[in-house]
Amino acid sequence: MDQLQLTDFLRYRFLAQPKFAPDGQRAAFTVTNCNEEENCYETRLWLWEAGRLRQLTDLGKESRFFWEDNTHLLFPAVRSKAEQKRQEAKEEFTSFYRLDVTGGEATHAFTLPFAAGTLYHVAGPRYLAEGSIDAAWPDYYQMDQAGREAVAKAYQENQDYEVLDEIPFWFNGQNFVNKKRNALFACNIETGEVHRLTEPLFSLDSLAMVGETAYFLGEAYEAKPSEHSSLWVLEGDALRCLNPKLPTLGGQLLAVGGKLLLLGSEGLRHGLNENDYVYTIDTETGCLSLLRAEEENMYSSVGSDCRYGGGEPRQARGEELFHLTTRWGNSHLYRLSPDGSSHPVVTKDGSIDSFAVSPATDTILLVAMFDCKLQELYTYDLASGNLQQVSHFNDACLAGKYVAQPQALRLESCGLEVEGWVLLPKDFDPSKSYPAVLDIHGGPKTVYGPVFYHEMQLWANRGYFVFFCNPMGSDGRGNRFADIRGHYGETDYRNLMDFTDAVLARYPQIDRKRLAVTGGSYGGFMTNWIIGHTDRCACAASQRSISNWLSFYGVSDIGYRFATDQCDGNPFDSPEQLWAHSPLRYAKSAVTPTLFIHSDEDHRCPMAEGMQMYTALVDRGVPARLCYFRGENHELSRSGKPKHRVRRLTEITDWIERYTK
Template sequence: MAKPIQIDTFKEYQYLSEATLSADGRRCVYVQSQSNAEGTGYEHDLKCWDFDQKRSIPLTSGHKERNFLFEDAEHILFPADRTGEDEKAAKQGKTQTTYYRLNLNGGEARKAFTLPWKVTALKPVDGETLAALVLKDLDELPIEGLEGKALDKALAQREEEKDYEVLDELPYWFNGRGFINKKRTWAVLVKPGTDEAQILSPKYMDVRHLEISPDHTKIAIAGPEFDSVNSQTSVLYLIDRASGERTTLVPSGKWSFGHLGWLNDNQLAVTATDYQTWGSSENAKLYTIDIASGAMTLLNGEDLSWGSSVGSDAKLYGGRGWKIVNGEIWTLLTWDNHSELTVFDRQGQRRALTTAEGSVDFFDVQNGRIVMSAMRKMRLQELYELKDGVEIQLTHVNDAVLAESYVAQPEKISFTNDGVRIDGWVLKPIDFDPVKTYPAVLDIHGGPKAAYGEVFMHEMQYWASQGYFVFFCNPRGSDGRGNAFMDLRGKYGTVDYSDIMTFTDLVLKTYPMIDEHRVAVTGGSYGGFMTNWIIGHTNRFACAASQRSISNWFSKSLTTDIGYYHNMSQMDSTPWENPEKMWGFSPLKYADKAVTPTLFIHSDQDYRCWMAEGLQMFQALKLHNVDARICLFHGENHELSRSGKPIHRIRRLKEITQWFDQYTDHLSVLEPEEETENETEA
């Protein structure tokens, strides 16, 4: 008999990221992560799949190694502070990053060099030069060259300034990064072991892309450049290595680049959009850029969803989603309810290399060999080699985790609403008996430009193991179906709400063993918005759990990292142009109509959907005598459910499940009963 998935089973999951092939294609180095024993964070180690030996070889055991790069076919570099030098320097007000070199043929990692910046990415340019992306605080008091009393005074001033945040830019904070006012990512050329360094980017540019030409003579950098308000458009510069000259290929003010790479020594490829037709969620198109003239030419004008938007709470980090090989563009696309590895030839013609249900999360290709991380057949992440169209599983790091567990298989339900096809799925509870009745959970994804697919979701599988039906769908607004399907500007809570309610009706009709009086609803981010919207427009649900939600489009637009451009675009209005419209789409307006008992989950460092959103709705319900509770997590952000501290992820799931149990007259297993830290409840 299959065992139920427990609330903390995810602590056993192995999370894969950063899979990268050596130049000869004989090895694939990747990061393998898992929860630490205490549940307070995650451990990361480097592993190497050796294709000759057909096995995975551990490379590091420090539990902190990530963000590596190949120096050559047999050596990798990775940042680490194994002697405490970087920490000691930080206490002295200095910033540095130390890199170690590891021979893949064996031996211990040895210190390679130290760079005087906080490095976020490193790329080899030639045999002795590296290109780095480094963090720079433009407001930080400089201490370079200071000694003695002058240095002590400057450090004391820096310490005093930690008590204040002075803001004069938008955005001034960002989810997962904190306050970012006057903080930039610079592009720098360095020669390790020397004092030679060349800053490639202008002072106020925030570099998002750095690509080196195949002949190593030119470097392209792209990203926003601003000193007050980030318009979310990109500038593209070309740097000539010989002269150091920086020229503008594409000026700021129109285009936003999603991907960038060199097709050849004279031509770049980009995915770009001007947001003029479909707003801030518009799908990009594929262009080439001639570096002599800066002219952009459309290479593929199809309406495509770039990257993998198929969500799961059983993935932690990512890896490569775009690469140019011999003039062909390799990338990931979201297609319907799954993601595919796709290649565009030199004429822009597209061919899919994978079409299976599930998700391809990242990939690499080198010397004719293709590797990728995928979630297939409701299993957890593994590395695969794609050979002659066949996916060959390489790693088996997660096979044993769920081998004896009940994993509910999704049963697909498709229907037409307003002439539009909508896809959804149902998970049956453990030990399902068709003559019994069951409670159920409607789970709504975030985005809304995201997608559910046939991939493993821990929270859903846990609820199914606790005796709940779980059902979920991709309403209008979701990704993978083109711009027209995705476009919800000025329509939030209308067609999407209709799709979700029609889906709920169909599920209850198709599965009469679900007790319609014992159905709960939950969702996060946009799913939290929809949960808040639902409780103000129907009393059909026994209870609700609203997570990292949106309740008021005025506060959402004017306090969050993406509010001032994305959310105003999505509302198709601003607080000044049409305040009635924005208020009409705000769930808070309808809080006086709500009667559904509602739990709110929020994090105090969530700058994507700030905690004011959950607090406003919670307070409104309390004022109208509706059963309500909020659990606020200290030190967590918008990613709590996916990458928060494991003990916090357990507490979150426990809070939600207890709430469901209470109002659906159900009893779940909520072990482990762990004591958690840094949380306040109201």
């Protein structure tokens, strides 16, 4: 079989956002590919109907869409020269185009005078729309051309400065967000009337339509958002607060069978990572009633570097709520009944990444990674239970290539059952000796599973054993297993080392002196932790990591909440607690040659975290290298610019081979 190449991912196609038309007879979805020459991604709309697939658009910029009716799609785009000119002038607007899926070209439908997000249909030409605003100019959408030019001039004159007066002041993938808010607008697409409904400092979090009535979560804040949202209802054009302070930490509203549900957790038992309970909301009083005390999550957290775009993890059908859920290393589809009982629907090993349920037939459309293949489209029949692959977008990409099949390995560690997998090297010969890579997932509340992961498959194709597991702190095993607050680097570290020992025992062909370790985010934290606690690795590659919880508290977009929650302490009353769980504290013991990967717009794990650890190693004479990416954020390995993703994987692979080949 041929060898998988580092740049093969540039030919993969990524599927996302399946949505059925209101009559349930057809569904649209997006297909994305890399454009290496332009160093970008191209996304197009496709249609599934009567078992056949058809491409709908070809400009490569159609990344979002909404069904207007049974045969028409609305999608935002910049197509005309006038729109391009407005975009170049950094004017805020969103033009929507209408496409008849039965045939014909897309035509301009309407333009909203703000940066619009999700649209919600109310009735006839009336819509609600989420939109980004700057609280300094909350009525920008009403300004004439002269007013907009004045705002643009003010931005230009102040482009060298950032004034901060609230937290979080930046956010991963968005840069500075000081005084930026997600507002709610009422729009009439026939008359062009637009009205902002929420006050300038209000930020909308979640909205659900029950019939023609909108309910939403959010709050107005100045210096810092609170941990609890308020519940609002839109009655005509008037807003009314139903509940000024919900007991949950945020949450999501869902309309199911004419009822209003809330998915949210109080965080009292397991902190910020606690899985959501399901509540029903009295739409008159705003009071909550517990429907299901759910201990598992209701989304997919199975990792892969072969996705682009998203999709809803939950969808109502009649009185039932269909939802994804992570169970051990797989993501399955379940349904929640009106009585609060939960029932499995599709439980095939692998990852269901997104789905759509037909409102009129027994068909469910799945975007999934099954059988260690890349994403494809599948149909599932609720009546017969038949699961069928209906697309072949990626068959040619892997045809004739070696794809290592994950070999399951479970063991007991610290009184816990730990699940993991091993990929065997290409052309494996039991009589030969091989290097190996331990890959650690992020989160920590995510999982690895038996799915296709390009970087791991690449290393297996280059002659490495690759192994990975889900230590304590991972998802898929309930709240208690995921809760490592105040104990980072303890049981989770021991689980990883015990798993490594088990892999070495099962596969004596692995050369213990040629072992590498890598990981990103929490995996980067743990890589930093490992090199400070053992010298068993020949080299390490720490990506978008945490090295110092004390600094992370003040510079990460989630630091002031996440660091205190996960460390079970704060910099003022218990700084020793944060320092005790910081890898930087143990850097004096590190001797492992280490590569650091960080990005200048990663505000989740800012570059200062990697730089501190890098400096500590170089200062103490340990071989180290830092590759710093401009214009990238925390998602570099998954959705970074194609050429940057090539460089990142080249850096890591070259570093590992330098010390293990």
